[in-house]
Structure formats: C-alpha cells, structure tokens
Amino acid sequence: MRHALVLIVLVAGFLAVPAAFPWLAFVFTLVIAKGFAALGVAILLRAGLISIGHALFYAIGAYTVGFLSSRAGVDLFLPQLLAAALVSGVLGLLVGLFMVRYRGIFFAMLNLAVSMVGYTLLAKLYSLTGGTDGLSIATPRVLGMTLTREAFESVLLYGGLALAIVLGFLAHRYLKSPMGEALAAVESNEIRLEYLGVSVPRVLLFAYVGSAVLAGVGGAIHALAIGHITPDLAYWTTSGQLVLVAVLGGIGGVVGPFVGALFLESVRAAAAIWAPDVWNLIIGAGLLIVIFFLPRGLYGLIERTGGRAKR
Amino acid sequence: MDFILPMLVDGLAASALIFFIAVGLTLVFSVLRVLNVAHGSFYAIGAYVAVVIGGFVMSAGASPWLSFPILILSAALVAALLGPAIERTFIRFTYGKPEAVQILVTFALFLIFEDLQKLIFGVQAYYQDAAVSVLGISDIGGIIYLNYQLLLIALAVVVVVALRVMLHHTRLGKMITAVVADPEVSATLGIDTRRVYAAAFTIGVFLAALGGALASPNSGVAPGLGAEAIVLGFAVAAIGGLGQIEGAALAAIIVGIARVVAIYQMPQLEPVAPYLVMLAVLLVRPYGLFGAATARRI
Numbered sequence A: 001m002r003h004a005l006v007l008i009v010l011v012a013g014f015l016a017v018p019a020a021f022p023w024l025a026f027v028f029t030l031v032i033a034k035g036f037a038a039l040g041v042a043i044l045l046r047a048g049l050i051s052i053g054h055a056l057f058y059a060i061g062a063y064t065v066g067f068l069s070s071r072a073g074v075d076l077f078l079p080q081l082l083a084a085a086l087v088s089g090v091l092g093l094l095v096g097l098f099m100v101r102y103r104g105i106f107f108a109m110l111n112l113a114v115s116m117v118g119y120t121l122l123a124k125l126y127s128l129t130g131g132t133d134g135l136s137i138a139t140p141r142v143l144g145m146t147l148t149r150e151a152f153e154s155v156l157l158y159g160g161l162a163l164a165i166v167l168g169f170l171a172h173r174y175l176k177s178p179m180g181e182a183l184a185a186v187e188s189n190e191i192r193l194e195y196l197g198v199s200v201p202r203v204l205l206f207a208y209v210g211s212a213v214l215a216g217v218g219g220a221i222h223a224l225a226i227g228h229i230t231p232d233l234a235y236w237t238t239s240g241q242l243v244l245v246a247v248l249g250g251i252g253g254v255v256g257p258f259v260g261a262l263f264l265e266s267v268r269a270a271a272a273i274w275a276p277d278v279w280n281l282i283i284g285a286g287l288l289i290v291i292f293f294l295p296r297g298l299y300g301l302i303e304r305t306g307g308r309a310k311r
Numbered sequence B: 001m002d003f004i005l006p007m008l009v010d011g012l013a014a015s016a017l018i019f020f021i022a023v024g025l026t027l028v029f030s031v032l033r034v035l036n037v038a039h040g041s042f043y044a045i046g047a048y049v050a051v052v053i054g055g056f057v058m059s060a061g062a063s064p065w066l067s068f069p070i071l072i073l074s075a076a077l078v079a080a081l082l083g084p085a086i087e088r089t090f091i092r093f094t095y096g097k098p099e100a101v102q103i104l105v106t107f108a109l110f111l112i113f114e115d116l117q118k119l120i121f122g123v124q125a126y127y128q129d130a131a132v133s134v135l136g137i138s139d140i141g142g143i144i145y146l147n148y149q150l151l152l153i154a155l156a157v158v159v160v161v162a163l164r165v166m167l168h169h170t171r172l173g174k175m176i177t178a179v180v181a182d183p184e185v186s187a188t189l190g191i192d193t194r195r196v197y198a199a200a201f202t203i204g205v206f207l208a209a210l211g212g213a214l215a216s217p218n219s220g221v222a223p224g225l226g227a228e229a230i231v232l233g234f235a236v237a238a239i240g241g242l243g244q245i246e247g248a249a250l251a252a253i254i255v256g257i258a259r260v261v262a263i264y265q266m267p268q269l270e271p272v273a274p275y276l277v278m279l280a281v282l283l284v285r286p287y288g289l290f291g292a293a294t295a296r297r298i
Helices: A002-020 A024-046 A055-070 A077-099 A104-124 A149-176 A178-195 A200-226 A236-249 A255-274 A276-293 A297-310 B004-032 B039-059 B064-089 B099-121 B130-135 B147-169 B171-181 B183-188 B193-219 B225-240 B245-265 B267-284
Strands: B137-140 B143-146
Touching: A002 A024, A002 A149, A002 A255, A024 A055, A024 A149, A024 A178, A024 A200, A024 A236, A024 A255, A055 A077, A055 A104, A055 A200, A055 A236, A077 A104, A077 A200, A104 A236, A104 B099, A104 B225, A104 B267, A149 A178, A149 A200, A149 A255, A178 A200, A236 A255, A236 A276, A236 A297, A236 B099, A236 B225, A255 A276, A255 A297, A276 B099, B004 B039, B004 B143, B004 B147, B004 B171, B004 B193, B004 B225, B004 B245, B039 B064, B039 B099, B039 B130, B039 B193, B039 B225, B064 B130, B064 B193, B099 B225, B130 B147, B130 B193, B137 B147, B143 B147, B147 B171, B147 B193, B147 B245, B171 B183, B171 B193, B183 B193, B193 B225, B225 B245, B225 B267, B245 B267
Parallel strands: none
Antiparallel strands: B137 B143
C-alpha cells in the first residue's frame, strides 16, 4: 500500500513537473536513464557483488545508439533502443560468464579492469568511435515519423517513464521469484544454496546479464537525451556514480535506484546553477550521510516515515 | 633495437611510480581490510603540495638540490596531516562492514577531495621540474637516460627494502604483522590495535603522497591525476595479490614492461596494457600472483 502510494506520487511527479517546468524534462530523462543503470547495479548488490564497471554497459548502450545513428544510418528510435539492449546483453553474457566465478573485492576489481579496457578502446579506436571527440546522435524518427526536437524529448521522457514502469515491474517480479531471492542467499551463504541444488553461477549469470541490459537501456536513453556521447561514459568514476546512486536510493526495492537517481540529478542541476565547483563535494557528503545515518538509503527513509505514520 | 633499453628504463620508472601507489594500497588493505578508493586523492594531493612548496622555494632563489628534501617532506606533511585525521573520522567506522560500504565511503571521500583540490589549487596545470633538470642526463654507450628516472627506480627499491625491514625488524612492524594475522588475539595480548590501524593507514598515505610528489617533476600536476592513479594502483595491487608487498613490486615491473612492449608493438593500446595483464593474471590465478586463498602474509 505504502509502496504503491510512493510509486503513484513519483510517477505523478514525473508526469506533472516536466509539463509545468519544461526545462526539467531533460533532467528527468537523465534520472530515468541513470535509474535504469543503477537498478542493474542494485540487483548485483543484493548478492553482495559490487561492480565498479557497469558504466561499460551504460556506455555500450549509448555507443550502440551512436553507432547506428552516425555510422550505420539507422535513425529509428525503437530499433536503436532494442539494439542497445541486445548488444549490452550479449556483452553482459560474455563478460558475465567468467565474472560469476569471483566474489567480493576481486569481482569489483575485475569489473573495473574490463570497463577500463572498454573505456580505452572507445577512446582509441578513432575511426569507429570518434575517439575522445565522441559521436553525435541525430534526433531519430519515431514509428516512421520525423519529430521536432521538442516532440522527441517528450517521447523520450514519457516513453522512458513507461519503459521504467514496465521493466521496473518485471525486475520486481524477478526479485520476488526464486531466482531473485537466491541473490540474497548468495551473499549470506552460497554453499548452503548449492546444497539445496541451486546453481549459484546460473543465478549470478542471469542477474549479471539482466543488469547489463538495464544499464544498456539506460545508456541508450542517456545518449538520445544528450545527443552526444564520449568515452567518459565508460570511465570508472561513472561506474562509481552508478553504485552511489543505487546505494543512495536504497537497494531494497526497484524504486530505490530511481529515487537515488532523482536525488543525484536534482543536486547536479541545482549545483550547475548555484555551486558548479562543489557538486562532487555535495554528492560525496550526501553519500557519507546516507551511509552513516540511513543504512537503507533514501527510499528506506520514505519507508520508515511511512511506517511511523501508519502506527 | 637500440631504443629497447631506454624504453625499458622509461617503463621501469613508470612502474616505480605505480608501485608507490599500489604498495600503500596493498599495505592499507592487508592491515585494515579496507580497499581505499581515496588513495588516489592522496597521490594527487602529494603531487600538488610538492609542486606548490617546491615552486615557492625555487622562486625564492634556493638551490635546486633543495627540491629533493622538499619532495619527501611534502609527502610526510600530507601523511601527518591527513593520515590520522581521515582514519579517525571516516575509515574507522567502516571496519568489519560489507565491502560495498567501505568502497562507497572511500569513494565519497575521493569525490570530496576532487573538489577540495580544485578549490584549493585551481584547475590549471602546475609544473616544477627543478629536480629533473638538476640531475641532468647521462649518456651510456650512446644511449641517453634521464637521471631522475634512474633515481625513481632506486627509490622504489629502497621502499621495498625499508618496508621489509620495518615489518620484520621493528616493534611497530611486528605489531602490524600480529594484527594482520589475528586482530582479536593481538588486542588481547595488549597491542593497541587502534593505533596500529592509524599508523598503517598513515604509512599508506605517505607512500601514496610520495608517489605523487615524485611523479610531479617529470609530468606536472593537473586535475584528474588522482582518478587515473587509483585505477592503475588497483590493477597493480590486484595483479600482485592484494596485501602482498613483493607482489605489488613484481606486478609493477610486469605492468611497466607490458606498457613498453605495447608502445613498441601497438602504441594505441598502451593505456590498456595494465588491465589486460590484470585480466590475464586473475583469470589464471584468481587471487593474484602472490595472493594465497588461505593464509595471508605481508
């Protein structure tokens, strides 16, 4: 009930605020993009696996769109999005196949290494990726229609919101399924899980591919919203940011990462106006406060105050 | 093939700098069990402080030979000011917490330090190369070396030896070894583990700051230095086996040589070399070259 209420308020906010303040539409689109990627990171965090490398899949999603748009001449919105999900999913499967053997810090560091290889390749393979100049992405056609930039931005925001609800619901069902519940068991005692006849590598591989797809979709939306992409998307600080967003929001549910993304992008937007020099500082301090005082993240705060009101 | 040797010196000098970061990281990890993302910030701050103090003293007309003590004293200053303070205020609360929490707390510190550096030192690049120019170059059999690079390699060797002596032949070192082996029993035996943690962390900060300070005369200092340093440090520390000092040294040499080979064969892929080495090593030996899955030693 409480969750449904929070969800309705959030969705209503996403529908109403950009309509009232058009300049916020861009910020909200980025919230959805980062939220998708952070949700992917949060799914892995449930198994105690911290990936400081998921920006790679975010960047792969973005570069798939960029490549289709500026190199292959595919200027259709839905194929671009599907391709981003597919390519990041396939890469997630390839990387995940050997990543599922590692736990703890080595999982974190291997993800970091893979993403740094990806970052360097994106930066150095100039003829393919445009190097550090990046790629520009033209406004794509939607269902065969050529839209103005403003109309496309609305499509991106509201289409992204609809997609967030659909994928968020799927992720929620997944987390409540035996496969999803097994993630928490991997963290607490995976040997017991193996005794029960559950294949831990399979549980983790499924989660890894799913998280890669979510990050890829987020990256695609990011690319389409900004219209230009650079290799920095794959740099480790972007990965750190995604983990930060997931933990800020709270990894308990599907909504948490989106709340975290909303917080991060709001602070970024506010900092861009009033304090452009210290936005890292504000985010860092915010993160410390959440870790030390709100172990269940910002979304946990909503849950807690809601619980009190109910009592 | 004449250029192989100078390139090797180049590569080893770069390894020496990465080694300073990685060995501090590895020491802090083996004692505190915390993977410190903010370690890269200490490297950058060490570089900034050395360049600013060095520039100030040099512009006052001092002898360029003074730049060497300045490099080392700057690192000591950074360690003395930041080491105990950061350990006491932030790191201490993450002991025994999940790795995600530790990485995030130190990542938050890293973000805060990034902006503090920009606020204090600005975004322009700093140069202060008195230490490099005063040492000059040497010409051995027609091959020209930068003497400063040879000094870096020698200093890295000194650090390895000093750490070994410190850990095995001093009171503090024995306490550190005991705490690494079993913190609870050591505490029962009367070792003040809190002080050991603070000391180990401060040594780690000193090594990172020293790496930054020593890197500054050759390459200058600009924003983004810390972010680059820490990923390289992670890669080298992981290759060596987290918590292994000799492992970090060997890994630094391997990475340095890998970069030289990359420059020689495929210059575009030179920045990827450390990570490819890391992937290759961890695929075969999941705990790194020297890391044992069972007992850990330093």
